[in-house]
Amino acid sequence: xxxxxxxxxxxxxxxxxxxxxxxxxxxxxxxxxxxxxxxxxxxxxxxxxxxxxxxxxxxxxxxxxxxxxxxxxxxxxxxxxxxxxxxxxxxxxxxxxxxxxxxxxxxxxxxxxxxxxxxx
Amino acid sequence: xxxxxxxxxxxxxxxxxxxxxxxxxxxxxxxxxxxxxxxxxxxxxxxxxxxxxxxxxxxxxxxxxxxxxxxxxxxxxxxxxxxxxxxxxxxxxxxxxxxxxxxxxxxxxxxxxxxxxxxxxxxxxxxxxxxxxxxxxxxxxxxxxxxxxxxxxxxxxxxxxxxxxxxxxxxxxxxxxxxxxxxxxxxxxxxxxxxxxxxxxxxxxxxxxxxxxxxxxxxxxxxxxxxxxxxxxxxxxxxxxxxxxxxxxxxxxxxxxxxxxxxxxxxxxxxxxxxxxxxxxxxxxxxxxxxxxxxxx
Numbered sequence: 001x002x003x004x005x006x007x008x009x010x011x012x013x014x015x016x017x018x019x020x021x022x023x024x025x026x027x028x029x030x031x032x033x034x035x036x037x038x039x040x041x042x043x044x045x046x047x048x049x050x051x052x053x054x055x056x057x058x059x060x061x062x063x064x065x066x067x068x069x070x071x072x073x074x075x076x077x078x079x080x081x082x083x084x085x086x087x088x089x090x091x092x093x094x095x096x097x098x099x100x101x102x103x104x105x106x107x108x109x110x111x112x113x114x115x116x117x118x119x120x
Numbered sequence: 121x122x123x124x125x126x127x128x129x130x131x132x133x134x135x136x137x138x139x140x141x142x143x144x145x146x147x148x149x150x151x152x153x154x155x156x157x158x159x160x161x162x163x164x165x166x167x168x169x170x171x172x173x174x175x176x177x178x179x180x181x182x183x184x185x186x187x188x189x190x191x192x193x194x195x196x197x198x199x200x201x202x203x204x205x206x207x208x209x210x211x212x213x214x215x216x217x218x219x220x221x222x223x224x225x226x227x228x229x230x231x232x233x234x235x236x237x238x239x240x241x242x243x244x245x246x247x248x249x250x251x252x253x254x255x256x257x258x259x260x261x262x263x264x265x266x267x268x269x270x271x272x273x274x275x276x277x278x279x280x281x282x283x284x285x286x287x288x289x290x291x292x293x294x295x296x297x298x299x300x301x302x303x304x305x306x307x308x309x310x311x312x313x314x315x316x317x318x319x320x321x322x323x324x325x326x327x328x329x330x331x332x333x334x335x336x337x338x339x340x341x342x343x344x345x346x347x348x349x350x351x352x353x354x355x356x357x358x359x360x361x362x363x364x365x366x367x368x369x370x371x372x373x374x375x376x377x378x379x380x381x382x383x384x385x386x387x388x389x390x391x392x393x394x395x396x397x398x399x400x401x402x403x404x405x406x407x408x409x410x411x412x413x414x415x416x417x
Contacts, residue, residue: 078359081360083321083324085359086321086357086360087317087318089356089359090355090356091352095358095359101358101359103324103330103362107361108361111361
């Protein structure tokens with residue numbers, strides 16, 4: 001299933017709507033990098049509210065996406081990790097170090113705006 | 121075939137005999153109820169058992185225990201006695217009656233009754249022997265039933281209290297908008313750590329918290345497992361976008377943590393709860409000013 005990526009001002013918002021296969025995740029990675037370059041975005045929000053499972057591959061891919069986008073000079077925030085998912089991830093040792101997280105979309109936008117104003 | 125039959129027959133005969141003997145025994149115990157009961161109550165007082173109860177209470181309780189005891193001997197079924205023992209335990213546990221007292225009084229009753237049997241059959245040793253053969257297993261089983269009933273009831277009470285403590289002891293409090301406090305008091309085990317984390321994560325979600333102060337002043341001891349639980353809680357909160365500040369590490373705990381080499385580098389620690397709240401307020405952009413200053417300016 002393809003993940004829709006919306007442009008909102010200088011930010012991109014990718015909302016994951018259902019459990020993703022590994023191929024879908026790689027596709028999301030590719031699409032996000034392309035769009036960041038294309039729109040010259042300086043922030044990306046990945047919304048995972050709908051996910052009730054987050055495995056090691058998904059975690060790693062999200063971290064990779066963050067790192068790649070950082071190389072493009074933009075920030076990434078993962079938003080909407082469910083409490084149960086967070087707990088399970090920590091138990092599995094998937095802590096997503098170095099990746100910014102926020103409670104929900106609103107928080108994520110605020111975080112990016114804050115970063116953007118701080119930079120300029 | 122015939123050689124097999126004989127012992128079976130003998131067993132049946134002894135079983136029938138012992139029922140007959142038990143019946144005789146029960147009749148004897150019913151006849152001497154008043155006297156035996158009184159003697160038993162006196163022995164209990166002498167041995168200074170059940171001191172938490174008054175003399176009248178003790179006597180009333182002794183009477184019903186005696187009747188239930190004889191009833192169990194007569195019928196050979198223990199259900200009634202079991203439920204009575206449970207009921208009795210429920211009443212006396214809150215008054216601080218100890219296990220040794222309950223076991224003690226039941227054993228005393230066994231002794232008192234055995235003595236009265238000695239007195240009755242002292243002329244006829246074979247009869248006395250047979251009577252005791254019938255009496256002892258039944259009496260031991262009764263003592264066992266009562267003691268087990270008491271201990272089970274006690275354990276049930278303890279479990280209930282543990283649960284109550286567990287529920288009471290993990291409040292997640294909001295002190296300012298977007299700022300939560302989680303004071304931890306007592307021992308943290310794996311189960312409690314899990315519950316704590318779940319509650320905190322839910323609290324972060326519902327209160328839309330941005331900063332959480334975990335205060336562990338009330339945690340007496342910290343080992344590698346507990347420290348790792350704490351690290352997990354902090355990381356899980358971070359995944360929800362909340363910053364965690366840990367406060368109240370005692371010198372001993374700080375020392376233990378350094379000694380066992382738990383990586384607390386990712387953790388934000390502040391000396392005490394006040395400092396933690398102040399830092400949280402800074403993070404959230406609050407500034408606390410005394411009223412006098414605002415009036416002056």
